[in-house]
Amino acid sequence: MAIDRRQILTLMLAGLAGSATARGEALRQRLFVACRMDAAQTASVACFDSHGREVFATALPARGHDVALNARHSEVAVFARRPGNWFTVIDSGTGIPRHTIHATEGRHFYGHGVFSGDGRFLYATENNMASGDGVICIYAAADEYRRIGEIASGGIGPHDLVLMPDGRSLAVANGGLRTHPDTGRETLNPADMSPNLAVIDLAAGRLSSVFELDRKLRRLSIRHLALRGDGLLAFGCQHEGDSEDLPPLLGTLSSSGQISLLEVPDDALARLDNYVGSVSFDDSGTWLTATSPRGGSALIWNLRRGALAASLMLPDVCGVSASGPESFLLSSGNAGLKTAMVDGSMTAAGGLGWIWDNHTLSLDLGR
Amino acid sequence: MLKPMLAGLSMLTLALVPAQAADSPDRLYDRIVAEVVAPGFSNLASAARRHAAGWQSFCAAPSEALREGLIVSFNDTADRWAEVEIFRSGPSSRDFRHERFHFWPERKNAVSRGLAALRAGSAAATPAQVSAASAAVQGLPALERLIFDDELAADRCKLGPAIATNAAELASQMQAAWTTPAPMASxxxxxxxxxxxxxxxxxxxxxxxxxxxxxxxxxxxxxxxxxxxxxxxxxxxxxxxxxxxxxxxxxxxxxxxxxxxxxxxxxxxxxxxxxxxxxxxxxxxxxxxxxxxxxxxxxxxxxxxxxxxxxxxxxxxxxxxxxxx
Known part of the structure; x- marks a missing residue:
């Protein structure tokens, strides 16, 4: 959805909300940020605590997707959903909008971004619509998010990306799907996919390594990432091939470059319906949760034992963030917010009545 | 002239129907559980029990007539399942019961692989073995193979009775999950x-x-x-x-x-x-x-x-x- 700058600021300022009391109480807890819509399809981005109590909500001009934290500047960047043409930057404490940036001519966003460790730069996954090549565009936070350059993403359809613990490189999930806004979200290269995980050296401004799955898994679009403090990268995939296939959907890339696919039992794997929408480690890094809105299910994996810990059912679940050691916050388009423990138990965490979008961000800064 | 008269008559009829107060969402949920879900799973449990009994009879003295009866009771069970299959994530979904009763779509040829694994034992399978096996061999898709795929005819009585008994148990558990007690509307x-x-x-x-x-x-x-x-x-x-x-x-x-x-x-x-x-x-x-x-x-x-x-x-x-x- 193409939106102009004036529309965005008018809508966002009109939608600024939040209770001072809730804000005071919630600041003592871990906070989360996520995009959402109400029943009338009005879009907003909200900050809330682990009980779903709202700290602020800021109206968005159209549906948002992921959010990225700039801890150094107390800002959050909110990205339009693919193939959106804007991202907006809000104050992470109040929700007040600070900047809105449009995609440059011939580009659109894929919905994800990440800040550099010093908060000076925002890196966003984008599509060069003419060539179909993926690019990582660089925006200077201190210069009103002026676009100052770009780096090839190393593939087609870059989606999620993370800053590696060394602060000097990015890992990018190149999903392999070529799309163009003229044809909506239709995949234009279903028979010619080459998804990969690319590592980009930021100082050199170029690819440093590319990891691919086995050729027989080339219809497996690598889409979402989660990073552990020791550099272990988890990835979640979406299968674009035959629905009767049951390929592995989750894997890890170690800091030494070793890819391992998680051997999820068929029963729990089938419940994911060949689709993972989001992945997250818990605070301890022992547990990994993957969600599937298509399957209406999530699974929790014990990395230490290399075994399934739990398979949960929650309609339209997609967003997931650590909410502590051995616990996760889950968000659903239908069923509000939940706290899930690694034994598979779930408790309500508010947020009912909102259509929560695909991702949640934990603002826990203490880890 | 006739058409306008008829139209006027039907409008009058509609107007005379007393306006019904709409049920609240919670009341509607309770009614759906009581009027559709619970009887549906009850019917499924009964059909699955009859089908399991059919396997016992067939395997005691196999005959073409009893196999025909097996097809009838299989179809009855599958009909009843299709009517409640739509209730996928309610109480009946616990312990993968939905997937175990009807593993579909079949992925990675899981039913054939699962049946081969069960068949590997020398003795007839037991319901407990089936219950611990892959979800793909615990319900209707496995029974369908055994009844309709003649290449598996030699294994019918080695596997069929145990799988059908396990499926009947799953159906009973699903029925109980919706009825004792009925889930709360929320x-x-x-x-x-x-x-x-x-x-x-x-x-x-x-x-x-x-x-x-x-x-x-x-x-x-x-x-x-x-x-x-x-x-x-x-x-x-x-x-x-x-x-x-x-x-x-x-x-x-x-x-x-x-x-x-x-x-x-x-x-x-x-x-x-x-x-x-x-x-x-x-x-x-x-x-x-x-x-x-x-x-x-x-x-x-x-x-x-x-x-x-x-x-x-x-x-x-x-x-x-x-x-x-």
């Missing part, structure tokens, strides 16, 4: 139900019809059809829609201005019930238009369901499952 349970119902229309259209008939006759995949071995693909769709029609008839009391949800669901069900034969063969031949007609009828019902069902149950349905990223 925003959460109404949301899960609404999601299941809306999703069911999409599953029928996308997975049970379009995945088989493709965009052109050249793309037809006959063996992607559900239960093609027992020629039940269209019959399953008909009974899925029958279950959905029962639910929409309960919801109708709260949809005074949207009779289209009920009528479009019924129309799709009638079209499915009127079709017979193999869906793949139909879509590849002269009768392709009938498959397309069914697909479009389900599509029309789905369009109404996406709006009407969440509204009647007082919930908002999200979109992550429909257009994920």
């Amino acid at each position: 925003a959460e349970s109404r949301t899960a139900l609404a999601t299941d119902l809306v999703t069911s229309f999409a599953v029928i259209k996308d997975d049970k019809i379009e995945a088989v008939i493709g965009k052109t006759p050249a793309e037809v995949k006959p063996k992607a059809a559900e239960a093609w071995r027992s020629a039940r693909s269209l019959r399953n769709i008909s009974h899925n829609l029958e279950g959905l029609a029962r639910v929409t008839s309960v919801l109708a009391s709260s949809l005074p201005e949207d009779a289209a949800l009920v009528s479009t669901t019924l129309q799709a069900q009638r079209i499915a019930a009127g079709l017979s034969g193999d869906l793949g063969a139909m879509a590849a031949g002269d009768r392709r238009f009938e498959a397309i007609l069914l697909r479009d009828a389900v599509d029309a019902a789905e369009d109404r369901a996406v709006i009407g069902i969440p509204a009647a149950l007082g919930v908002t349905i999200g979109f992550n499952s429909l257009d994920g990223d």
Whole structure:
């Protein structure tokens, strides 16, 4: 959805909300940020605590997707959903909008971004619509998010990306799907996919390594990432091939470059319906949760034992963030917010009545 | 002159029908559980027990007549299942019961692999062994193979009675989960139900019809059809829609201005019930238009369901499952 700058600021300022009391109480807890819509399809981005109590909500001009934290500047960047043409930057404490940036001519966003460790730069996954090549565009936070350059993403359809613990490189999930806004979200290269995980050296401004799955898994679009403090990268995939296939959907890339696919039992794997929408480690890094809105299910994996810990059912679940050691916050388009423990138990965490979008961000800064 | 008179008469008749107070969303949920879900699973449990007994009789003294009886009780069980299959995530889903009773779509040839693993033992399988085995061999798809695939005839009585007994136990557990006690109506349970119902229309259209008939006759995949071995693909769709029609008839009391949800669901069900034969063969031949007609009828019902069902149950349905990223 193409939106102009004036529309965005008018809508966002009109939608600024939040209770001072809730804000005071919630600041003592871990906070989360996520995009959402109400029943009338009005879009907003909200900050809330682990009980779903709202700290602020800021109206968005159209549906948002992921959010990225700039801890150094107390800002959050909110990205339009693919193939959106804007991202907006809000104050992470109040929700007040600070900047809105449009995609440059011939580009659109894929919905994800990440800040550099010093908060000076925002890196966003984008599509060069003419060539179909993926690019990582660089925006200077201190210069009103002026676009100052770009780096090839190393593939087609870059989606999620993370800053590696060394602060000097990015890992990018190149999903392999070529799309163009003229044809909506239709995949234009279903028979010619080459998804990969690319590592980009930021100082050199170029690819440093590319990891691919086995050729027989080339219809497996690598889409979402989660990073552990020791550099272990988890990835979640979406299968674009035959629905009767049951390929592995989750894997890890170690800091030494070793890819391992998680051997999820068929029963729990089938419940994911060949689709993972989001992945997250818990605070301890022992547990990994993957969600599937298509399957209406999530699974929790014990990395230490290399075994399934739990398979949960929650309609339209997609967003997931650590909410502590051995616990996760889950968000659903239908069923509000939940706290899930690694034994598979779930408790309500508010947020009912909102259509929560695909991702949640934990603002826990203490880890 | 006659037509205006008739029209006036029917308007008068409509006006004389007393206005019914709409049920609250919680009340509607309770009614759906009591009037559709609980009796549906009760019927399934009874049918599955009869089918398990049929296997015992058949294997005590195999005969063609008893095998015919086995086919009848299998079809009865599968009909009853298709009517409640739409309640996917309620209490009956615990312990993977839904997947264990009906592992579909079959992925990675899991049923054949699972049966081969069960067959490897020298003695007849026990229900306990089946219960601990892959979900793919615990229910209807495995029974279908044993009954309709003659290459497995030698294994019928080694595996069939135990699998059928396990399936009957699963059906009893699912029935109990919905009835003792019945689940409480809440925003959460109404949301899960609404999601299941809306999703069911999409599953029928996308997975049970379009995945088989493709965009052109050249793309037809006959063996992607559900239960093609027992020629039940269209019959399953008909009974899925029958279950959905029962639910929409309960919801109708709260949809005074949207009779289209009920009528479009019924129309799709009638079209499915009127079709017979193999869906793949139909879509590849002269009768392709009938498959397309069914697909479009389900599509029309789905369009109404996406709006009407969440509204009647007082919930908002999200979109992550429909257009994920």
